[in-house]
Every structure is written in structure tokens, then in C-alpha cells.
Amino acid sequence: MEIRTRRLRRHTVETIVEEEEEEEPLSPAARLFHAPEFNCNIISVIGLNRKIEPDVIIEGIKQTLIRHPRFSSKLVNSWNKNRQEQKWVRTNVVVEDHVIIPKIETQNIENANADTFLESYVSDLTTFPLDTSKPLWEVHLLDLKTSDAENVAILRIHHSVGDGMSMMSLVLACTRKTSDPNELPSLPYNNRLASESSPLKTSSRCCPRLFWLVMVLWSVVVLVSNTVCDALEFIATALFLKDSETPIKGDFRLKKSKQMRLVHRTVSLDDIKLIKNAMKMTVNDVVLGVSQAGLSQYLKRRFGEKKAGEQDVSKSDMPNGIRLRGALLVNIRPTSGIQEIADMMATGSKCRWGNWIGYIIFPFSIALCDDPLEHLRRAKSIIDRKKNSLEAVLTFVVGKILLKLLGVQRTAHVINRALSNTTMSFSNLVGPIEEISFYGHTVTYMAPSVYGHPHALTMHFQSYMNKMTISLAVDPTVISDPHTLCDDLEESLRSIKAAVQETGFTQ
Template identity: 40%
Template sequence: MTSQISPCNHLLLRSSCCTNSIAMAEQPVSPVERLMKDLYVVVSIGLATPLNLAVFRAGIEAQLARHPYFRSIQVTDDKDDGGSGTPRWVPTTVNVDDHIVVVPALDSAADPDKAVEDYLASLSTLPMDHTRPPWDFHFLDVTTSEAASTVALRVHHALADGMALITLLISSSRSAADPAKAAPLPPLPARTGAVYAPPRQQRRPGSSSSSALGLPLVLAWVWSYLVLAWHTLVDVATFVNTIFFRGDTETLFKRANHGGDGADDSHRRMRFVHRTFSLDDVKFVKNAMNYTVNDVLIGITSAALSRYFFRRTGDTKTREIVLRSILPVNTRPAASLQMDVNMIETGKSNAVRWGNRLGYIILPFHLAMHDDPLEYVRKAKQVIDRKKNSLEMHVVHLSIDIVFKVFGPKAGAYIFNKLLRNTTMALSNLIGPPEQIELCGHPVAYIAPSVYGLQQAITVHYQSYNNTIKVVLAVDEAQFPDSSQLLDDFAECLKLTKDAAAKTMSTKMIKNE
């Protein structure tokens, strides 16, 4: 028990030292955050030990509640009373006990995994009290197949996006191998510049290298930016077309029976299911094809959705069906996670980019029947490379700000909701700690983030942690009563893709001999 208490005592000392340095002035709620009115994040955290509630509560009080946004509520002045009518974040007093829900004993004798899953699904229909900071912890002291106990953090999406929550988690944790040390940070991203930046060898005209190579390099540099401009124009036009005119084809993945303007769709009960894969398996395919982890994951997603679709529909045609996903993209600097954690460690929480810093991309997915499992990954690679060579995310992010300022929040909300209803799904991928961490004295077995409140029937999240990767599905349980079979499809597609990559590598080795 001593080893559990000491990390939280450490946090309490740090909290008492930093209390005076974290006062936050009132801040306006950003346009992106105002779009998150009905959206909530649910992070299921499996613990490797039974729950010690007193220790965990002390950790919450010392660490989580001290961050500025997590001590604030949204307040809007009434225009009739001379106010601006613009919501803003206002600091308030936090009583941690108001944010803790201890779940009584569940009927888990038959299937504890199902009992925990059912409880998490119930969170998608429970209202949250917005007169206090919109976050709460739910403690389930039930042993499941993956964890000795489970903690669920529910947060209003306006309070934090995925990257902010990962930053919060890491800064609140310690190394499980040595609790005296800080939690291990993910490796720095390989790319330090913008995603759309031309390759390094294409240097700006006028440098010594470009002078040596002459006109061909200058033309290549100019051409790269012409292509970037063209792709951006096409993507922005597609974005506008999606909002006002063109919705996705109705498939079994598209949310059915929109109620009028779709207002009721965001309140449907969602079920959160997840499966753990080996990150080494994903990296094996990545290395075999010389692609990225993202390329492989999107390819696996396309393969799994295709497998599920053709089995459910009985369609045997080899035609391709295109459905589209909303892909939120972090607009912070590439190394922001490492920088923000370091700022928190040095008592500079106010400088951290909390809230939502997101842009959006429309990502096409192809449902098809391919004999070669690697073809799904190749297709994904083509789509992702094309999207990387575009300023779509930045233009959309800027457009949201302009729409709010010129036409008001109702216009912004209309556009955002139409975008969600006219696409099929949402997809997100987050990188987590590379080694096991300890949260308030409890070793973490897994991290499974998800979201509810979208006008979509399915959301796919990927979360890496401790050499594993978790696929998390949030599905409309009325539309996907067989969500566990869809998870099986993800597992089978990863296996088939890995086997195909292994055969490819073996063939290359034989040829080289």
C-alpha cells in the first residue's frame, strides 16, 4: 500500500507549491469549442490492480483539478442585460467529490466485461451538470478480462480534445517501473515541419544547393506549390459541396432515420467496444511496405469495414463503394505534447494549449473486395498522401472562425452538423505512452478513448500504449447489435494483412538471393 500512496503525496506537494501560479483569467470559448455543444469524450482506463478509491481521489484533487480549464465553467452573458452573448471560460471552485461517481456492485457474475460495457454505454444517455466544470470520474471495481478495475473519465469535448487529454494523462502519471520518475513520453514525431511541406531536397530557390542544380530544381519547387494550391482548391470545394449538396450514399454504416434536421441523432445510446492489438504487428506491415503506421491503420479500417459490409449485405460484386470519414487533425505544433508536458512539470499550466485545437479533413474510404489484403493499405496510402499535399485542414479551421464572426454561432453550428450528417463516420488516432504508466498509484492496463454526441452511427479511435494499439468503436447500438463481430473483422484483417506482408518479404528475400 505504501507504494500506492507515495506518488499521490508527491502530487499533493507539487499542487500546493503551484496553486498561486495557475490562476486563469476569463477566456472566450473558441469557435471550435462552441461547436462541441453536445459532444462528450469518454476515456475508459483499465487498471492492473484493484481500486483504492482514497488514493485515486487524492490524485484527482492534487493533479487533475488544478489545471485551468478543468477548474472552469462556460458562462454566457444575456445580450438583453447588456452582455455580449459570447460564452467564456470562467474559473470556479472545484469540489472533487461532485465529480466522482462510485458505481455500486454490478451484476457481473455472468459476464463482467459485458457489465462494464453496459455501464459505459449508459453514460451516453446521462446528462452532465454544467453548473460545475463538465467532467466526472466513474469508478467500477469489477475484474474484467483485461483489468482488475476500471475508471471512466467523461469530459465535455469543449473542455479538451484528444491531444489535450493525453497531455493531461501523461502529466498526471508516473512510470510504472519506477514511480519516482515521470511518465515516459512518446517519441518525438519524425516530421518537424508542416505535413504539406515539400520534401527536404526541394529547397527554396536562391540557396547554394538550388543554384548548383539550376532550373530543374526551381521548376520542381514551383510545381510542388502549384500542386498544393490545386489540391487545396479541390478539397475546399469538396468540403463546401459536402455541407450544402452532396451527402454520402446510404449504406449500413450511415446513420439511419435522421429525425428532421438530425437534432435527435446525437442523443442516441452509443456502445463503446474495444480490442487490443500488438503494435509490433502493425509496425511489421509498416516496415514491410515502407509506409507509416497511419497508412496501415487506415488500410486495416478499410479492410474491416469492407469485410463487415459484404458479409452483412451479401453483396458479391467487386465494385467499390466510397464512404467518407471526418478526420479531426491537431493544429498544435508537431512536438506540442512533449512541450506541454514539460511546461506542466515546471508549473506553467497556464501556457498549455488546453481546449480544442482542431482542424478537419474529409477522408474517403473505399469498400471493396480485394484478393490481396495489402491492396487496402496501398489504397489508404494513396488517399493519405494526396490529403497531406493540401491545406484543407488549415482553410477549414480559418473558415470556422470567419463564419462565427460574420454570421454567428447558429450558422457555424448548422454547417458543422450538416458536415457530420452528410458524412458516414469519424476517425481519430492518438499516440500514448510507450511504456506502462501508473495513474494515482494504479498501474494502467489499457487506455480506450471514444466520443458520443455525433450525428453519426460509428466512430473509430486508435490509441497506442505500451507497445499495444487499441481500436475503440463507438457505435449506435440499435444500428450495430453485432459490434463484437465488427471488432473480430478488425482483428482478422490485421492478421491477414500481416500474413500477406510476411509472404511479400519472403518473396523479396528469395529474389535477392
């Protein structure tokens, strides 16, 4: 299949550039993302339900995206007293240089083949870096009908430009509700009563002051104890504590594959909410439990395949006591709202931006449970304990301290080693609750992911309307059948939902 790419003819575009050249040094986290061990990129596949009009999208980008300072600044390396300095320098942006339209020979391409072609196209993008002579982002527009979209847009942005939450808010600020083209998307929020979210206040009204003081002190003791334990685990992980060798764990001592494979699967968000309400959990609790169940089922099969010549893998050869931990990405500060970012792009106002990411090391309980709900209970128990810890803040602060003391390269090596001793990365992002359009093109799904860090498996959950899209980024030399893992995750959700309905919890 022949693919030819073309870029639209250049035109001078209006950008926000001061008379004097603007410069801003890279933040410590941004410099870390340019280290060889962490040359990370965010990539998001967006399904559209109509044929793409490139001129409309380009004009929309001119009016929104490039008005953001990071999307109109290029990375400049300079030397000052034998020390390399990295700066963001504002520049004139030719949007057409960032919009790539591959010419695809679509004759006789069925939906299944189109899905395979899309996966190959996105996988190829992971093999070459972004052009540092211009701002570090690009948009690919594919005239390709797949099984779940009429056409596809792909956004690729270097992680130094911002963290995942900031990027999601920015992309959503470039969209509008299809029901009202002048309205920004709405995100779900938990509106809880004060008595529900602040049990200590209730206790203070009905309990003696001494008892209330004891409760507060106990909460502080638990918080400090959990934080200390988590800090010791992180140190041990950076030094020697490795996860078990499993079929989904890459080996950081070997040269990591330069190519990653990205796949996605869309499931029902309503099913997840049904389980959430029945089990009195959060959506995040449920997706962690489903992930744990799906990983257990997938590893059962992979360990069974290791039996030479064995056809029946119903009896698993999966060992007991598997240590399998994931690095859960946590945004440790309030993200700028969609309206705030939209106002910034429209008027040039200021808003919070940058990479403020912490990590939680989450131990997945890999086991074959007769009761599927046990995976939910175990996941909730672990995450509830993690909520009573400052682990995410601590990893962020320690990272900043290490950057000052050791520099970028040594800090990258330390963090790379710690992450390499775990198995996977995991994140869950909240999306709009109603249908939206991307510069006039209605969105059918959003599948974000990231690559460049030392994990053979990265799992992202992205909600949108009544859907939840599961995105997997895998090293194909380690996980050659990611669609099978998607099948196991989908089947785990079905079995957990069925178990909930059988117990009568939904009543």
C-alpha cells in the same frame, strides 16, 4: 443487477483561484461544442491491473488535474445587450463531487459478463449530460474485474474543455513510468535525417538552380490544386454530396439515437509495425488500410444479410462504387508537450491549450480485394495526396469565419450537415512506449472515444506499449453488432500481416 452510486464525503480542497474571480470567454470552437448539434464529450476507458484505491486517486487529482484552469472552471451563461455570452469562471473544486464510485453487485459475474456490464455502464453515461453547475469533467472508478483489467477508471470530459490531443497529453501528464515513479511517459518520435525529410535540399546541391526552382513551383501548384479540389468537395458535401446509403451510415434527417455504444479491441502494435516497415509506410497508413479492409469485409456480410432467406453470403450483394468517406480529425498546431503540461499543473506556468481541430475528408475504398495489400496501397495513395493539401487548416479557418459571420447555431447547422453527409469519424492517437501508472495504478490499456457528433460510427486507434487498442463508438440503432466489426478489423490485420510475410517483404 443492482447498481448504486455514491460520492465521497466532501472536503475543502486547495485550488488555484485568484483573489478576484477569473473569467475567460469561450473560444469559438468551444461555443460550437455546446450547440445542440455538437454537444460532444470525450470519454476514455482506462484498464488498471490492481484494485482501485479511491483516496489515492482523489489525492492525485488534487495535486494535478484541478490545477489546470479548465478543470477548475465552470461554464457560466450571461446576457449582455440581448446577446448571450459564455465564459469560463474559476471556482473552488470539491474533487469528491467529480469522482463517482458505483456500488456493483459482483457476485457470480464472470469476465464476459463483466465486459458486457462495462459496455452497458459506459453506454448509459452517453444518455445524460454533464452537470454545468461545476467544471465539466468526472471520473468513474469501477471495482470490476474484466477480461483485460482488474479494475476500470472512466474519464468523461466535455469537448469544449479541449481537443483530443490536448486531453491525451493532459492525462499522460498525470501518469508516471512504472519503472521510475518520478519520470513522465515517453512518446515515440520519428528521428529522420535531414536528407530523408528534405529532398529539395539534396536536389539543390546536385541540380541546376532552374530545375530546383521548377520543382518548388510544381510543389506549390500541386498544393494549391489539391487544396482547391478539397475545398470544393467540402462545399459540395455541405450542400448536396452525400455518401452512399450503407448499413453503417446514419440518417441525419431522422432523430439521432441519444445512446451510443462503446466497445474496444486490443491488437498487436508489433504486427502493425512489421507491416509498416515491410511496406515502407507509416503506422497511420497501416491502420487506415486495415480499417478499409475491415469495413469492406463487414459491409460484405451486412449486404449479404439483406438477401431474404439466403444462408450463404460468400457471394456478396455489395454494390460497386460505394462512396464511403470518413472525417479524419487533425490537430493543426503543435500540442503542448507532456512535460509542459506537467509543469503548468505543478507551478501554474502557461501552455498552449484549446480546440484547434481541422478535418480531412478521407474516401475509403470499399471493395473485395483478392490481394489484402491492395487496401494498404490504396489508403497510402489517398493519404499521401491529402498530405499535399491544406484541407485541415482550411476547414479550421472556414469554421472560425463562419462563426463570426453566421453565429454559433447557423455554423453548427452547416458543419453538422457536412459531417452528416459523410459516414464516420476516424482518429489515431500516439500513446506511451513503456508501461505507465495512473496515480499509482498500473495501466493495462487506454480506450478513448467521443460522442455527440452526427455519425453512427466513430473509430479511434490508441497505441500503448506494444498494443494498439481499437475503440468503436456506434449508434446501436444502426450498428447492432459492433463486436463483429471488431472481429473483421482484427482478421483484416492478420490477413494483411500474412500477405506481407508470404511476399517475403519482411526479409
